[in-house]
Amino acid sequence: MDAYVALEGGHVVEARGRVPGSTPGELVFTTAYTGYEESLTDPSYEEQVLTFSYPLIGNYGVREERFESDRVHPNAVVARELTDEIVEWLDEEGVPAVDHLDTRDLVTDIREEGAMKCGIAVGEGVTEQDALDELDACKGMSEHTDIGAQVSVDEPAFSEGAADGVDADVTLIDCGAKGSIVDSLNARGADVQILPYDATIEDVAETEPDVLFISNGPGDPANFEQTVELVDHYAGELPLAGICLGQQIVARALGGSTAKMDFGHRGVNQPVMDVRTNRVVMTTQNHGYTVADPGENLEVTQFNVNDDTPEGLDNEELEIITRQYHPEANPGPNDSLDFFDDVLAMADPTADPVIADD
Ligand SMILES: NC(=O)CC[C@H](N)C(=O)O
Structure with a gap:
């Protein structure tokens, strides 16, 4: 099968087609060497084309219990070598896939030029021009203004916590949540009420x-205005927690700002320093935006050792804690699972119910 990947700027790379189809997307890479099922079902990859820098993907099969959501989210998949089993899965999902190209080159390009627009065309008889046409149609990530609607639950859902553990009710605003976040809360005893990304104060x-x-x-936190308003309303009234996009939304709501990074952090060995304990933990990450300025209301409690970007924010008085990385792991190290204990320690089940119009 013919396959072409057209990169922003017009350079076209030839590849082997594994799953037919054509698509635009933002070209990003992950350095994770395991966890391809978790990464491919992570809703944060919506509208992106995911390149694996690790050369062999699919080598331990495909098992549903590792999925983070009910579908594959990247628009297309790029790897040096994809096994037949993963190709079969991507085919069932209708997600174009290519391999047998030099992913070292591709990753170097992304490191030098930043995450970029791309166009992919795969199938018998497709041409370079087909890939360039997809590239032409590619929107910048910030232009996906309604990306929350593509990944969020349509209706509220409920997930019951384990019988033993903390007696707490968590309301999770689903901006594209990974299943492991709900699982991590449930495992500690918390009941989780899941609401759509555009849930109202009421x-x-x-x-x-x-x-x-x-x-x-997924996408630019600037496009989650309703969720920002929600956080703005409830800050100080309810304990607040956030992961990744959640941290970015909390920062924007509390007077901070966010910005696009050059090529982001995607992998399972990102070192994070906690300024209070002076300890470094290895973390799982997948983000292309960062908190540029936390504002006056949030303290940076953790930062990335590679580039100093904020990894943890805190306001003790308002009871707010957030993480830029993924404490729930999946894939990746479990070193920071205690974040969920810290979140649930803020829950006080005896507190008065919140009032919407307060
Ligand atoms: N994993 C996430 O929540 C990603 C957050 C945001 N979409 C970013 O790329 O920075």
């Missing part, structure tokens, strides 16, 4: 949560 009040949790998710 919707949240009705769930009477002990903690309001903002999930990870």
Whole structure:
């Protein structure tokens, strides 16, 4: 099968086609060497084309229990070598895939030029021009203004916590949540009420949560205005937590700002320093935006050792804690799972119910 990948700037790379189809997308890479099922089902990869820098992907099969959501989210998949088993899965999912290209070159390009627009065309008889046409149609990530609707639940959902553990009710705003976030809360005993990304202040009040949790998710945090308003309303009234996009939304709501990074952090060995303990933990990451300025209301408690970007924010008085990385791992190291204990420690089940119009 013929296959072409057209990069922003017009350079076209030839590849071997594994799953037919054509698509635009933002070209990014992950250095994770395991966890391809988790990465491919992570909703934060929506509208992106995911390149694996690790050369062999699919070598331990495909198992549903490792999925983070109910579908593959990247628009297309690029690797040096894809096994037949993973190709079969991507084919069922209708996600174009290519291999047998020099992914070292591709990753070097992304490191030098930044995450970029691309176009992919795969199938019998496709041409370079087909890939260039897809590239032409590619939107910048910030132009996906309604990306929350593509990944969020349509209706509220409920996930019950384990019988033993913390007696807490968490309301999770689903901006494209990974299943492991819900699982990590449930495993500690918390019941999780999942609400759509555009839930209103009243919707949240009705769930009477002990903690309001903002999930990870795809795209530019600037396009999650409703969620920012929600956080703005509930800051100080409810304990707040956030992961990845959740941290970015909390920062924007509390007077901070976010910015696009050059090529982002995607992998499972990102070193993060905690300024209070002076300890470094290895973390899983997948983000292309960062908190540029946390504002006056949030303290940076953790930072990335490679580039100093904020990895943890805190306001003790308002009871807010957030992480830029993924404490729930999946894939990746479990070193920071205790974040969920810290979040649930903020829950006080005996507190008065919240009032929507306060
Ligand atoms: N994993 C995430 O939540 C990613 C957040 C945001 N979409 C970013 O790329 O920075």
